Amino acid sequence: MSPEPFAEADPSRPAIRLTDLRRRFGATGAVALDGVSLEVAPGEIFGIVGRSGAGKSTLIRCVNLLERPDSGEVEVLGRNMLALDESGLRAARRDIGMVFQHFNLLASRTVAGNVAFPLEVAGVPRAEREARVAELLPLVGLEAKRDAYPAQLSGGQKQRVGIARALASRPRLLLCDEATSALDPETTAEILSLVRSLRDRLDLTVLLITHEMAVVKAICDRVAVMEAGRVIEAGRVFDVFTRPRTATTRSFVAEVIGHSVPAGTIARLPEPRPQEVRRLLQVLFAGPSSTRAVVSEVSRRFGLDLNIVSGRIDAIGGEPFGVMTLAAYGPPDQIDGAIQWMRSIGIEVAEAVPEETAQMKLEAA
């Protein structure tokens, strides 16, 4: 391995820095990446979410250059990846573990043989390989399956082998390419908590791509949303979830924390009294306001009747937030005043027409 001059776990330096990546495919020139820039800090779990065809798969492959961008810069763990020659690139790849959607294990090798593979490729002597395998299998809970072949394992067990293999050469960066997309929800949760605990114990940086916002919510610190080869939104997971800025992100978020109004509920709401109106408000509490007794305060201050149509309290990364649909009854100017007051204390309020709530429900389904 060539002794590349790179900063050893310098927290001020990003683990990954991608600058203006562009990539087109084939003669038709279908655009996979259309100027993507992003930075991943050391030690964080960074998620990239997008529908299929958004370019996220191409993006993650550009990090270890399984795919070469047409233009742009790729800096990983302090190395300028695009400037490396073949052997330099192979050395750099040994610092980057990768886990795949379909596991990509060698069917002809046992669990131990698969985990040892990257070490064998790197020329590590047999005794050392065996010692490392003996260390890694307990880490992923597979000591008992040492001599089993992949065909004898469940999906979750196969992915554990994939993770152990990715960690064999002690990488500092782990790339997860839809690592849980082929697994059932229960196994997904297991694998995700394993990834998170490994990050904590081994001081890893994790970049993962997924089409499931639930994965992002479960383990990511920050997230970027991709669409048509671009990053359309990025930030802390809590912020992106509670304050999505684009329609695509909103529909992603709705999959996980969308609260739907049961059909017919609106129709069954009481009609407003004369001189009063009924308005549907969608209210988001996040941060300090999430623990405030807002509903009763609004009711008292503005003399409104508030009917809670639906609601949900949740937490992302330990931060609580709530979303609620309220039916507010009262004089129009009092309702306007209430909306302004809630906004002034940091609560987001959007007026919902029944069709919109129905739409939210559809997207959540």
Add this chain to the structure above:
Amino acid sequence: MTWLTPAMQDLLIEASWQTVLMVGAAAGIAILLGLPLALLLLVTAPGGLAPNAAVNRPLGLVVNAIRSTPFIILMVAIVPFTRLVAGTSIGTTAAIVPLALAATAFIARLFENALREVDRGVIEAARAMGATRLQIVWKVLVPEALPGLVAAVTVTLVSLVGYSAMAGAVGGGGLGDLGIRFGYQRFMPEVMAIVVVILILFVQGLQSLGDWLVRRLSHR
């Protein structure tokens, strides 16, 4: 059983041995030459590990040309080459040359197909782990394709038993030759029948052995 004289028994044993020799030697050569050829075809193909049309196209053309030439014509057409390699153009040894040539082209395509079946994702994983192309070939492609490669050898052996029957045309001997000369030309249907039975047993044995080996090697 008056026809099964000691002399005839000797002829049958000799012919069987000649068939085993021709098939075995030709298959051995075909495996040794066919595997590198198949790997070269696969690796230089468009989208392969080292795409190279200047190597892939001519190589593919030669392989196809050999495969599409009827064996009986190939055998006669390459007589000068056979004489160069074997020192003679007549006899069992001489027959091995065209058999090996035909079998090499045949098995190369079968090997190529078996190697192509290896999951692209597994190759990508090996690349992501920093494997060299040579390591990918010998540590991923060949071991992962091994059951398919063995199945290809079995098919080739069975086909060679059939081809070897034509080797009589260059005095190669063997069971097929014996069957034609005695069974057909001397009107001894019993000899023809026993030759056919021995050939069937040959093929059955090879196929069973091949299938057993594939089962042993496959961990799918």
